Amino acid sequence: MDNILLAKTGIVDLHSIKKYTAHGGYGALKKALSMPPENVASIVTESGLRGRGGAGFPAGMKWKFLPADRTKIRHLICNADEGEPGTFKDRQIMEFDPHLLIEGMTIAAYAIGALHGFIYIRGEYDWIAKVLVRAIKEAEDNGYSGTNILGSGFQFCIDVFRGAGSYICGEETSLMESIEGKAGRPRLKPPFPATAGLYCEPTVIHNVSTLAFIPFIIENGPDAFRAFGKPRSYGTNLFGICGHVNKPGIYEYPLGTQLRKLIYEVAGGVRDGKRLKAVIPGGLSAPILRADEIDVDMDFESLVSAGSIFGTGGIIVLDEDVSIPFVAQKTAKFYAHESCGQCTPCREGTNMIKFFIDRLVAGKGTSTDIDQILRLCRYIKGSTICALGDAAAMSLETMVKKFRGEFEALLKKEQP
Ligand SMILES: Cc1cc2nc3c(=O)[nH]c(=O)nc-3n(C[C@H](O)[C@H](O)[C@H](O)COP(=O)(O)O)c2cc1C
Ligand code: SF4
Numbered sequence: 001m002d003n004i005l006l007a008k009t010g011i012v013d014l015h016s017i018k019k020y021t022a023h024g025g026y027g028a029l030k031k032a033l034s035m036p037p038e039n040v041a042s043i044v045t046e047s048g049l050r051g052r053g054g055a056g057f058p059a060g061m062k063w064k065f066l067p068a069d070r071t072k073i074r075h076l077i078c079n080a081d082e083g084e085p086g087t088f089k090d091r092q093i094m095e096f097d098p099h100l101l102i103e104g105m106t107i108a109a110y111a112i113g114a115l116h117g118f119i120y121i122r123g124e125y126d127w128i129a130k131v132l133v134r135a136i137k138e139a140e141d142n143g144y145s146g147t148n149i150l151g152s153g154f155q156f157c158i159d160v161f162r163g164a165g166s167y168i169c170g171e172e173t174s175l176m177e178s179i180e181g182k183a184g185r186p187r188l189k190p191p192f193p194a195t196a197g198l199y200c201e202p203t204v205i206h207n208v209s210t211l212a213f214i215p216f217i218i219e220n221g222p223d224a225f226r227a228f229g230k231p232r233s234y235g236t237n238l239f240g241i242c243g244h245v246n247k248p249g250i251y252e253y254p255l256g257t258q259l260r261k262l263i264y265e266v267a268g269g270v271r272d273g274k275r276l277k278a279v280i281p282g283g284l285s286a287p288i289l290r291a292d293e294i295d296v297d298m299d300f301e302s303l304v305s306a307g308s309i310f311g312t313g314g315i316i317v318l319d320e321d322v323s324i325p326f327v328a329q330k331t332a333k334f335y336a337h338e339s340c341g342q343c344t345p346c347r348e349g350t351n352m353i354k355f356f357i358d359r360l361v362a363g364k365g366t367s368t369d370i371d372q373i374l375r376l377c378r379y380i381k382g383s384t385i386c387a388l389g390d391a392a393a394m395s396l397e398t399m400v401k402k403f404r405g406e407f408e409a410l411l412k413k414e415q416p
Helices: 017-022 027-033 037-047 059-064 090-096 098-112 126-141 172-179 208-212 214-220 222-226 259-266 300-305 324-338 344-361 369-380 387-402 404-414
Strands: 075-080 116-121 157-162 203-207 236-243 249-254 276-280 314-319
Touching: 017 098, 017 126, 027 098, 027 214, 037 059, 037 098, 037 214, 037 222, 059 203, 075 098, 075 172, 075 208, 090 098, 090 126, 090 208, 090 236, 098 116, 098 126, 098 157, 098 203, 098 208, 098 214, 116 126, 116 172, 126 157, 172 203, 203 208, 208 214, 214 222, 236 259, 249 259, 259 276, 259 314, 324 344, 324 387, 324 404, 344 369, 344 387, 344 404, 369 387, 369 404, 387 404
Parallel strands: 075 116, 075 203, 116 157, 236 314
Antiparallel strands: 236 249, 276 314
16 A cells, blocks of 8 residues: 555554654654745645645645735635545544644645644534644644744644534635634635635635645655656545445545556455446545446546546445435435525525435426436536535436436336
C-alpha cells in the first residue's frame, strides 16, 4: 500500500502529542516556520495538491485568489462536515491522527497569513470533536499552536465549531453562514470566499484530507508528493469503500488506482460471491457506474470522462440483488430532505422527483412518470445557487437513464 496520510497507522495512541512528536510530528511545522510564508505557499502550489472535498480545485491556486494585502484579517476553515452518504474518510484522520490535521492547518495558516481558524465538524461526530479539542489544547500547551508558535512570533489559534448535522452546511458558504450564527444557506457566488468569506473577510476553506497532506509536502518536498498518482491528479487518496464488499473500510491508494482493483483486490470483492451490479464512485453525488464501467482510473479527469465525478472518493458498491429504483428512492428522499429551500428548482424539483419515484416504487406509477423525472433533472441542472441541486439531478438522472428497464418494469407490474 502507498501511504501518506495513513503512514503512521498502527502506532498506539498516535492521537496524543507525545506519540505524535516521538514519530516526527510537528517537524514539518518547524521547517515551514523557518521559511518565508510565500515559499511555503509555493511548495504547496508546486506539489499540485487538489482539494479532496469534492471539486478537486488546486489548493495553491485557491490561496492565490486572496487579496494581496497581507495586513488585512484572513481566516482558515477546515471543513469537517462530512455529511454525504458514502463518505467517511475524514473521521479516520481526526479520530486517530488529530495532530496531523492541526499541523497541516497551522502550516496552511502560516502560508496564507491567517491568525485564526475553525474546524467545522458535523454534530454526529461528537466524540471526534472532543478528540480534536483535547489535541488542540495539547498543541497549545506544547507551543505548536496559539501565540508565538515555536518562538517564531507567528500566532494561530484553532476553534472547533460543531454543526447540527445538516448536509448543506458542508457547502462552503453555508458553512460560513452557520458559523456566523445564521441558518446554513449557501450564498450566491461570486464573491468567492477568498475575497468575501467568513464575516465577509478573505477566507480559505479546505477539506480535512487536503490540509492533512500539507505536512508531508513540506517535509518531503513537492516532488515526493507528485511521485504518487498521475499527472493532474497527484498524491494519494483515502478511499472509503462501503456497501456489498467483503472488506469495507478506509484504504489509502494513489489517485489513478483502478476502480476494479479497489473493489476486487483491496476491498476483497463482492460479498457472498455475488455479481456486481453498479458502483457509486465518489459519494452519493457521483453519477452511478454500471458493472461494465469499472475499468476506470480513480482520478479527477478519468471519472469525468467516464460520465461520473471523483467527488469525495467514497465508493458505494451495489450487488446484483439491489433494486436501482429503491436506491433512487433513498437518494431522492435524501436530497429532498437536505435541500435548504432557497432555489425553486431544487426545492420543488427534488420533492417532485421523490413523489414520482415513490409512486413508481409503490406500483402506482403512470407511463409518463419516468420522463417527468428526467425532465425535472434537466430543469434543476445549472439553475441553482449551489451544487446540491446539480448533485441531486446528476445522480438521479443517471440512475434512471442507465437502469431505465428497472423503472419500466415497475410500471408493467401494475399494467397488464
Ligand atoms: C451540498 C454540499 C455539501 C458539501 N459537503 C462538504 C463536506 O462535508 N466536506 C467538504 O470538505 N466539502 C464539502 N463540500 C465542498 C465544499 O463546498 C468545498 O468545496 C470544500 O470544502 C473545499 O475544500 P477543498 O478545497 O479541500 O476540496 C460540499 C459541497 C456541497 C455543494
Ligand atoms: S441548490 Fe438547493 S440546497 Fe443549494 S441553495 Fe439552492 S435550494 Fe439550497
